[in-house]
Amino acid sequence: MTTSAAAGIVPPGLLAPAGGWSRRHPLLRQAVLLGGVLLLIAFAWEAAKWLAGDPWRIAIGGFTYTHTPPLAWRIASDISLPHLWTIVATLFDPVPGGPPLWLFLTGAAFYTLRTAFVGFAAGALLGLGLGIVFVHSRFLERALVPWVVGSQTVPIIAIAPIVVVALGASWISVAVVATYLTFFPVAIAAIRGLRAYDRRAGELMRSYAASTPQVLWKLRLPASVPYLFSALRVAAAASVVGTIVGELPSGIPEGLGRAVLNFTQYYVTAPERLWATVASCAMTGLVFVGLVRFAEAFLTRGRYRPAAV
Amino acid sequence: MIPDSAIPAAAAAATPVVEIRGVDKTFATASGGVVALQGIDLTIRAGEFVSLIGPSGCGKSTLLRIIGDLTGPSAGDVLVNGKPSHRARLDRDYGMVFQAPVLMDWRTVSRNVELPLEVMRYPKADRQARSKRLLDLVELGEFGDRYPWQLSGGMQQRVAIARAFAFDPALILMDEPFGALDEMTRERMNLELMRIWRETETTIVFVTHSIPEAVFLSTRVVVMSPRPGRVNRVVAVDLPQPRTFETREERRYFELVTEVREALRGFEEAAAVDEVVDARIRVEGIG
Amino acid sequence: MTAAAARVPQPGRRPGAGHAVASGRLRALVPPVGAAIVVLLLWEFLLQALGFAEFLLPRPTTIVTAFLQQWPVLQKGIVYTGGEALAGFLVGVSLGVIAAFATARWATAREALMPVAIAASSIPIIAMAPISSAWFGVESPLARIFIVTLMVFFPVMVNTVRGLTSVEASALELMRSYAAGDVDTFRHVRIPNALPFVFTALRIAATLSVIGAVIGEYFGGPRYSLGIYISSEAYLFRYPNAWAGIVCACLIGTAFFAAVLLLERIAIPWHRADGRDA
Numbered sequence: 001m002t003t004s005a006a007a008g009i010v011p012p013g014l015l016a017p018a019g020g021w022s023r024r025h026p027l028l029r030q031a032v033l034l035g036g037v038l039l040l041i042a043f044a045w046e047a048a049k050w051l052a053g054d055p056w057r058i059a060i061g062g063f064t065y066t067h068t069p070p071l072a073w074r075i076a077s078d079i080s081l082p083h084l085w086t087i088v089a090t091l092f093d094p095v096p097g098g099p100p101l102w103l104f105l106t107g108a109a110f111y112t113l114r115t116a117f118v119g120f121a122a123g124a125l126l127g128l129g130l131g132i133v134f135v136h137s138r139f140l141e142r143a144l145v146p147w148v149v150g151s152q153t154v155p156i157i158a159i160a161p162i163v164v165v166a167l168g169a170s171w172i173s174v175a176v177v178a179t180y181l182t183f184f185p186v187a188i189a190a191i192r193g194l195r196a197y198d199r200r201a202g203e204l205m206r207s208y209a210a211s212t213p214q215v216l217w218k219l220r221l222p223a224s225v226p227y228l229f230s231a232l233r234v235a236a237a238a239s240v241v242g243t244i245v246g247e248l249p250s251g252i253p254e255g256l257g258r259a260v261l262n263f264t265q266y267y268v269t270a271p272e273r274l275w276a277t278v279a280s281c282a283m284t285g286l287v288f289v290g291l292v293r294f295a296e297a298f299l300t301r302g303r304y305r306p307a308a309v
Numbered sequence: 310m311i312p313d314s315a316i317p318a319a320a321a322a323a324t325p326v327v328e329i330r331g332v333d334k335t336f337a338t339a340s341g342g343v344v345a346l347q348g349i350d351l352t353i354r355a356g357e358f359v360s361l362i363g364p365s366g367c368g369k370s371t372l373l374r375i376i377g378d379l380t381g382p383s384a385g386d387v388l389v390n391g392k393p394s395h396r397a398r399l400d401r402d403y404g405m406v407f408q409a410p411v412l413m414d415w416r417t418v419s420r421n422v423e424l425p426l427e428v429m430r431y432p433k434a435d436r437q438a439r440s441k442r443l444l445d446l447v448e449l450g451e452f453g454d455r456y457p458w459q460l461s462g463g464m465q466q467r468v469a470i471a472r473a474f475a476f477d478p479a480l481i482l483m484d485e486p487f488g489a490l491d492e493m494t495r496e497r498m499n500l501e502l503m504r505i506w507r508e509t510e511t512t513i514v515f516v517t518h519s520i521p522e523a524v525f526l527s528t529r530v531v532v533m534s535p536r537p538g539r540v541n542r543v544v545a546v547d548l549p550q551p552r553t554f555e556t557r558e559e560r561r562y563f564e565l566v567t568e569v570r571e572a573l574r575g576f577e578e579a580a581a582v583d584e585v586v587d588a589r590i591r592v593e594g595i596g
Numbered sequence: 597m598t599a600a601a602a603r604v605p606q607p608g609r610r611p612g613a614g615h616a617v618a619s620g621r622l623r624a625l626v627p628p629v630g631a632a633i634v635v636l637l638l639w640e641f642l643l644q645a646l647g648f649a650e651f652l653l654p655r656p657t658t659i660v661t662a663f664l665q666q667w668p669v670l671q672k673g674i675v676y677t678g679g680e681a682l683a684g685f686l687v688g689v690s691l692g693v694i695a696a697f698a699t700a701r702w703a704t705a706r707e708a709l710m711p712v713a714i715a716a717s718s719i720p721i722i723a724m725a726p727i728s729s730a731w732f733g734v735e736s737p738l739a740r741i742f743i744v745t746l747m748v749f750f751p752v753m754v755n756t757v758r759g760l761t762s763v764e765a766s767a768l769e770l771m772r773s774y775a776a777g778d779v780d781t782f783r784h785v786r787i788p789n790a791l792p793f794v795f796t797a798l799r800i801a802a803t804l805s806v807i808g809a810v811i812g813e814y815f816g817g818p819r820y821s822l823g824i825y826i827s828s829e830a831y832l833f834r835y836p837n838a839w840a841g842i843v844c845a846c847l848i849g850t851a852f853f854a855a856v857l858l859l860e861r862i863a864i865p866w867h868r869a870d871g872r873d874a
Contacts, residue, residue: 033708080731143627147635152803153849155810158823158842161830162653237718244720245811249827256723264726264815274727282719289718379769398775405773411766415788415866424784428776456866482773 082272119175120239123182131190177246181238189231193224327353332385347537360523368538403480404473410465412457419453443471662836677822684744685805692752700760717750734816744808755797759790802852
């Protein structure tokens with residue numbers, strides 16, 4: 001199959017890692033490298049505060065030391081860039097009149113994830129459906145694909161309030177906003193993937209006088225699987241973005257979008273809460289994309305060589 | 310010019326271009342080392358056309374790549390033009406043709422032929438003159454402005470050949486260059502290659518798995534056995550030069566084809582095992 | 597390669613030459629334009645007949661009227677928001693390409709940073725918008741430029757690294773056989789190979805940058821900026837005006853997208869994405 005070349009996948013020879021222990025344990029190596037990068041970011045963060053942040057008191061046992069950074073940079077101040085440990089600590093403080101922040105954010109994340117999943121599923125089906133229609137009708141493809149592409153230049157935040165008013169302030173209208181962002185990558189990948197089957201296999205099906213649905217089911221859809229999954233990863237990320245953005249104007253109290261708005265209002269007194277919320281938004285995106293990757297690995301194991309990185 | 314019958318006796322007088330002494334090659338895989346080549350000794354002299362033939366997995370492509378210093382031997386020495394192969398590569402002593410044309414999509418045909426010349430810092434006027442001359446040589450003179458995708462597979466391979474000859478290397482290494490072409494195109498390309506070889510007076514090392522092709526083109530055919538890859542036999546091809554369309558109808562041609570085929574017999578079983586090993590290597594992701 | 601091998605050369609025809617191609621391009625415009633006209637007509641005359649609330653989705657003619665009426669404000673909004681998006685786009689793309697070159701050169705850096713960059717492209721960076729506003733000040737366009745830069749950076753970097761590294765092994769061997777140095781290999785093989793990947797990223801970045809700027813304005817910006825204008829007009833139930841603002845944002849996005857396509861055509865004339873896949 002020529003799919004790997006078409007998808008721009010690195011030939012395996014180019015990815016051969018350097019020798020030694022890392023060659024024998026590629027996963028461990030990945031983990032070490034990833035941990036290294038994260039540590040580096042954390043180090044840079046605190047280094048910026050040490051050099052140009054606000055003064056802080058360090059108390060270890062009976063020993064106290066007040067550190068006064070030599071420089072002052074607004075972006076490294078405690079309001080702009082709280083200490084990492086302040087952000088972690090705030091997770092265990094209760095939100096006003098509620099559970100600890102971490103519990104509150106986990107609940108919000110699950111709520112957002114559910115909405116995102118519904119939007120994602122609807123968008124994936126819509127995208128795949130459009131792809132199937134477009135590969136079977138040149139005319140519809142020519143007429144509508146430019147508008148499918150154009151649809152993505154509409155800033156969703158702009159239509160989100162209108163969708164929310166039109167469909168009512170419920171998580172369903174937020175899911176519709178997520179669908180709007182999700183269907184596009186899937187539709188584009190479906191058009192490519194449904195055409196990516198082996199020509200000779202197509203002729204074989206022709207020799208069997210296979211019907212169009214049979215060709216679709218037995219040839220086009222299987223050939224499109226690698227394309228669809230790489231689009232689904234993009235779509236998963238997009239659906240989380242769409243959900244959070246959709247939640248902003250919706251007035252729904254449960255999701256992460258609302259939490260972002262809430263803690264933005266308290267930013268001056270407790271910036272670490274907004275940072276913690278942003279971190280949980282990031283986690284939500286990572287978890288959803290990770291789930292899609294996991295599903296891909298599970299459903300397609302050994303059937304095709306998965307995309308490198 | 311090549312003497313009418315380029316038998317080894319006549320070639321023996323010429324200077325050696327490639328000298329291979331006791332070359333071994335072992336690949337490391339997850340399940341231990343695979344010996345690809347073992348104890349290869351071979352000398353190729355100026356003006357020769359030597360084919361390396363053998364079943365898949367006999368290491369013939371690896372040997373070619375060792376000559377070109379694209380990979381190193383595990384043991385042994387390779388001299389090209391009397392110097393280590395690494396030095397020879399840096400001196401740009403050889404041209405290379407792969408099984409795939411490996412043309413750059415973003416360059417026109419003539420600019421593809423100019424690629425090595427640009428890397429080697431030839432002046433522009435010289436580049437263009439050489440590109441034109443070589444495209445004429447492979448009979449693609451009027452296709453210089455096209456992009457590779459506008460050419461058929463055979464034409465693309467001819468561009469790759471023109472590119473290999475562009476900087477007048479004395480040695481050309483060819484790795485199954487016609488393997489992807491249909492039989493008729495292949496025979497035509499064989500004739501064309503013979504003509505280019507005569508006109509340029511180069512030395513060619515040619516990897517193939519086609520017996521008729523090897524016999525038709527070569528002054529010597531090196532028959533290799535698989536795993537570990539060894540030189541099993543060297544068949545001197547005493548067919549008269551120049552080789553023409555009629556060469557393939559000569560009695561001697563058939564005798565030589567039979568001789569090479571006999572030398573290759575007994576490897577079929579090994580070849581079948583090899584395919585299993587190859588598949589396993591692919592699955593394990595070592596390929 | 598298989599597609600190229602199968603294609604029969606046509607000595608008589610050259611690509612891009614002759615008016616046959618030009619009229620073919622014009623003809624290709626007929627279906628999408630036709631579809632647009634049909635949709636607009638249905639929208640204008642059918643939607644309300646079906647009982648769709650006029651105030652939510654006004655007729656196209658109403659939107660056009662609002663657009664013309666509001667033009668003085670919208671014009672300022674287009675310049676301001678478009679400027680933010682463009683600045684963020686340019687900075688983000690430049691940094692992304694530079695980072696890609698730095699990481700593509702060293703395998704270890706690539707292995708360490710690529711997973712982080714890929715992960716970063718799946719997090720909703722837009723959630724950073726309020727923090728960015730707090731950093732740079734609500735009124736400062738830098739707040740949005742920063743967000744757009746961040747949103748654009750990761751996809752550009754990831755795609756460029758892929759383009760620089762997903763080179764055919766035999767092309768690298770060819771360069772090796774010429775004893776070509778790293779600089780020559782980058783110039784003749786890796787960079788041209790990466791260009792289609794870069795342009796794919798630029799297409800994504802073009803739409804992302806407008807979305808990032810408009811959403812960023814949700815957390816602050818001058819009253820005439822498109823994000824504020826759209827949300828405040830919608831809040832006041834002046835939907836025709838809000839829609840006129842949306843149209844402006846679309847116009848910016850489309851203009852960016854078209855500029856990228858045009859640049860793509862000039863920069864990589866050899867690349868024919870449609871012709872190759874079909």
